Amino acid sequence: MHFDFAKLDRQQRYKLLGATVVPRPIAWVSTLNADGTLNAAPFSFFNVFGEAPAVVGFSILHRSASDLKDTGQNIRMQQEFVVNLVSDENLEQMNISAIEFPPEIDEFTEAGLIPAPSEHIKTPRIAQSRVAFECRLMQIIPLGDMRSLVLGEVLAMHVDDEAVLDAERAWIDTDKLHLVGRMHASAYVRTSDIVDLPRIPVEDWTLIDGPGYKP
Numbered sequence: 001m002h003f004d005f006a007k008l009d010r011q012q013r014y015k016l017l018g019a020t021v022v023p024r025p026i027a028w029v030s031t032l033n034a035d036g037t038l039n040a041a042p043f044s045f046f047n048v049f050g051e052a053p054a055v056v057g058f059s060i061l062h063r064s065a066s067d068l069k070d071t072g073q074n075i076r077m078q079q080e081f082v083v084n085l086v087s088d089e090n091l092e093q094m095n096i097s098a099i100e101f102p103p104e105i106d107e108f109t110e111a112g113l114i115p116a117p118s119e120h121i122k123t124p125r126i127a128q129s130r131v132a133f134e135c136r137l138m139q140i141i142p143l144g145d146m147r148s149l150v151l152g153e154v155l156a157m158h159v160d161d162e163a164v165l166d167a168e169r170a171w172i173d174t175d176k177l178h179l180v181g182r183m184h185a186s187a188y189v190r191t192s193d194i195v196d197l198p199r200i201p202v203e204d205w206t207l208i209d210g211p212g213y214k215p
């Protein structure tokens with residue numbers, strides 16, 4: 001089946017992309033309202049884009065033309081946020097934080113999240129999350145009129161001690177983080193089904209049987 005995006009509406013495009021670009025990591029973003037109210041929400045249009053500077057990004061589907069959800073409004077105001085990652089033991093609380101609460105509701109309290117102080121910014125991380133990135137806002141880029149891409153520079157990251165093999169060498173035991181990804185709709189996937197595939201040095205790529213991949 002061929003899908004021509006010029007003939008598809010927003011919802012159809014979203015469904016096609018969301019059902020196929022999987023699994024997606026989830027940014028569980030904590031932010032601070034102007035009056036100090038804590039906010040948390042998951043965003044699965046999320047990834048990492050660089051290391052020097054270290055850049056993460058996620059995109060917000062506006063509720064109306066200028067509305068950036070509470071997360072985006074807070075980031076615009078405070079110029080900072082924390083991206084916490086989601087482990088399987090956090091799934092239920094992550095889902096509660098996705099409820100469309102009004103801005104004055106403290107979503108840490110609603111979801112039973114414990115704030116842990118960040119070192120470089122005012123916004124706390126989620127103590128129950130095994131990985132958290134303290135970010136300073138770099139840019140909010142409009143993607144059309146109903147979505148915005150939020151890019152943040154990672155100033156520091158926190159990793160659960162249990163998963164740190166060697167801090168000096170920056171070795172992390174990823175399996176111990178029990179991270180989850182988002183599949184289609186309300187389906188999630190654990191990252192425990194590992195396939196190990198070492199890279200092939202070009203000098204090892206012998207063309208004994210002629211060029212090309214032979215299954």
Ligand SMILES: Cc1cc2nc3c(=O)[nH]c(=O)nc-3n(C[C@H](O)[C@H](O)[C@H](O)COP(=O)(O)O)c2cc1C
Pocket residue numbers: 026039040041042043044045046058059060061062069070071072094095097098099100101182
């Ligand atoms: C797993 C998951 C992933 C989500 N990803 C996104 C996303 O990428 N972009 C988005 O705008 N909303 C996404 N949502 C919906 C927001 O989390 C939801 O609108 C939330 O209430 C926003 O909260 P806020 O108003 O406190 O910022 C997602 C929800 C879930 C459960």
